[in-house]
Amino acid sequence: MTVSTSAFPIEKVRAAFPALEREVHGRPVAYLDSGASAQRVLASIQAVDRYERAHHSNVHRGSHTLSAEATAAFEGARATVADHLGAADRREAIFVRNATEAINLVARAWGDANVGAGDRIVLTEMEHHSNIVPWQQLAERVGAEIDWVPVDEEGALDMAAYAKLLERGPKLVAVAHVSNVLGTENPVAEIARLAHDAGALVLADGAQAAPKLPLDVAGLGVDFYALTGHKLYAPTGIGVLWAKLDLLRAMPPFMGGGSMIRKVTKQGTTYADPPARFEAGTPAIAQAVGIASALRWLDGIGMEAVRDHERQIAGHALERLAEVPGLRVFGPPRGPERLGPVSFELAGVHAHDVSEILDRHGVAVRAGHHCAQPLMERLGVAATARASFGVYTTPEEIDRLIEGLHDARRVFGF
Amino acid sequence: MEDQLYREQILEHYKRPHNFGRVEQPDLEFEDTNPFCGDEQHVTIRLDDKGRVAEVAFEGQGCAISTAATSLLTDELVGKTREELLAIPKEQVLDLLGIEISATRMKCAMLGLKVVKSAGLGQPAEWEDEGEQGDPAAEQARDGI
Numbered sequence: 121m122t123v124s125t126s127a128f129p130i131e132k133v134r135a136a137f138p139a140l141e142r143e144v145h146g147r148p149v150a151y152l153d154s155g156a157s158a159q160r161v162l163a164s165i166q167a168v169d170r171y172e173r174a175h176h177s178n179v180h181r182g183s184h185t186l187s188a189e190a191t192a193a194f195e196g197a198r199a200t201v202a203d204h205l206g207a208a209d210r211r212e213a214i215f216v217r218n219a220t221e222a223i224n225l226v227a228r229a230w231g232d233a234n235v236g237a238g239d240r241i242v243l244t245e246m247e248h249h250s251n252i253v254p255w256q257q258l259a260e261r262v263g264a265e266i267d268w269v270p271v272d273e274e275g276a277l278d279m280a281a282y283a284k285l286l287e288r289g290p291k292l293v294a295v296a297h298v299s300n301v302l303g304t305e306n307p308v309a310e311i312a313r314l315a316h317d318a319g320a321l322v323l324a325d326g327a328q329a330a331p332k333l334p335l336d337v338a339g340l341g342v343d344f345y346a347l348t349g350h351k352l353y354a355p356t357g358i359g360v361l362w363a364k365l366d367l368l369r370a371m372p373p374f375m376g377g378g379s380m381i382r383k384v385t386k387q388g389t390t391y392a393d394p395p396a397r398f399e400a401g402t403p404a405i406a407q408a409v410g411i412a413s414a415l416r417w418l419d420g421i422g423m424e425a426v427r428d429h430e431r432q433i434a435g436h437a438l439e440r441l442a443e444v445p446g447l448r449v450f451g452p453p454r455g456p457e458r459l460g461p462v463s464f465e466l467a468g469v470h471a472h473d474v475s476e477i478l479d480r481h482g483v484a485v486r487a488g489h490h491c492a493q494p495l496m497e498r499l500g501v502a503a504t505a506r507a508s509f510g511v512y513t514t515p516e517e518i519d520r521l522i523e524g525l526h527d528a529r530r531v532f533g534f
Numbered sequence: 535m536e537d538q539l540y541r542e543q544i545l546e547h548y549k550r551p552h553n554f555g556r557v558e559q560p561d562l563e564f565e566d567t568n569p570f571c572g573d574e575q576h577v578t579i580r581l582d583d584k585g586r587v588a589e590v591a592f593e594g595q596g597c598a599i600s601t602a603a604t605s606l607l608t609d610e611l612v613g614k615t616r617e618e619l620l621a622i623p624k625e626q627v628l629d630l631l632g633i634e635i636s637a638t639r640m641k642c643a644m645l646g647l648k649v650v651k652s653a654g655l656g657q658p659a660e661w662e663d664e665g666e667q668g669d670p671a672a673e674q675a676r677d678g679i
Contacts, residue, residue, distance in 0.1 A: 468549075469598075470595075470596065470597035470598060470601075471571070471597070472571055472573075472597035472598075472599070472639075472642060473540070473597050473598045473599075476539070476639070488570055488571035488572060489571065489572035496572060502571075502572045502573060502574065502595040503571050503572050503573065503595075531537050531540050532540065532545060532598075533545060
């Protein structure tokens, strides 16, 4: 089913987010910082609340009623996540704390077992620190080397350079599905096909993409997919690593502890099958219920409609930002692969000051390096201001951003 | 009406910072960043034969608040000993700025002082986090008991 942009139920969507009733400095908040953390959808807040009030116990432990209910809620959440991602098997969805933990899990469990001295790992210049640092740590532990796919002038990956790097026979390619600074949707399916032809596995960081795009991990052809709940209108403390079951079966555990064992003796331990092998300790049960509820709510709107809305808002922002004198936008021009966020700098006004003045207008944006310092270096800036969007973002909120930017120029004497 | 935060004096120091640049052959020197935004400042100091600051300069990239704060602070440093540099209280920087600094901007305001003190020590100065504490929902929650 395709829902046209004009039919996007924006009023209904906005009514589902209690935080949007907040005022900031006397105006309704225009929350343009969903890329850092999105607001919580009421369905998720209520699902967590219902679980916490009546169904909580530990999971996979007792045979009593509450433990059975908690287990059913937790495993039901896993099934919802797996369905949403297009996973072939629900055991392929591992619950973790966030996308960072998902990537660290792969770097530790898969990386330590499969990457050795002199092996190569391919990253891109537009990665978030969460998809850089775990690989640098792995490279340091085992003596591997990291190669970087350059970002071109328009904010896209240099695919010719990528093909060249693949000739060096890397073990893994790790790439953002959508850039958290440039709003570029990377051609992950093509990246994965080329990587596999070269004998490499592929991890896609879906922290920014998962809230915006219909997902079909099988169709994308990646081996690992990481996402986080709090950018998906769900609570913090819950994220998902998706990986192919045969890979998970061959991987040693990440952390040790309760739940992840088959049998423990004084002589040693054998480990449980996936997913339990990778979920040591009592998990974030209520938060798993929360992410599942948020995904069901999103699926009720339809991820195609969500993607179309994101494109429309990003396009409107690019069009309006072009009107502001002295403003430079980073990232690709308007187009189907151009989503949010939209990052920019305003000549003569530092990003922090832009953000401070926008806040006075009730407009929330992020200022800084966005945990992407190698990209900042590539762009030649220390910091940018970034407007990022959610399902609830309206063109009128973008117009308030523009109004605030004109005010910032006025305050700074331009 | 003059802006309460971005006063004329602040903007003047931002646009044309005093002591901007680098001292040749510095006796004291340090560079640090604000990890939240990536802003960085590099401070260089030359001491005279009595161990007092003869010349000081800073460079780097920063917002209006961090740039103005360090510009104003470096104006005050000539003639001070290393011990006196280390004893400068945070309040002095706030007084020099003469504006209300919110908790979120305190790190910007204090970056220069932190770098100056680190230069005096020759290692990163111990620094207390200026963050605001308190749960905005706590008051409501208490009402609900």
